[in-house]
Amino acid sequence: MRNAISAHYAKIGRRGGLASTPAKRAAARRNALKRWRRKPDAGILPLNRLRDGMWYLGRGRNGAAGLWDARARCFWTIALNDFADPATFPAEPRRQVRLKREDYFSRQSGTFRPTARLGA
Secondary structure, eight states, X not given: OHHHXXXXXXXXXXXXXXXXXXXXXXXXXXXXXXXXXXXXXXXXXXXXXOXXXXXXXXXXXXXXXEEEETTTTEEEEEEEEEXXXXXXXXXXXXXXXXXXXXXBOXXXXXXXXXXXXXXX
């Protein structure tokens, strides 16, 4: 049995399971959606309904609201990070506020799913 495993690893090469492929990414996305019990495209606004410079409510990796930038074809979200200083922990964590770029969600890429326009 041990030789069969060694022969298999020799055949697929050292990278083996670490190699990133489109099939692995698609499988990981399907598994995540199954785990979250969400339909992939439920309630997502299509690209042709998005307006430049408008804020949209949705689901993203870094936030729940994003500003659509038509020229860059992405959403800008605001991310807050608290960094604790070991010398003063648990009081006074240092907060960092940053703009993060998230692409429009599609089957191939992107992480932000706009569901409604804010202020409309």
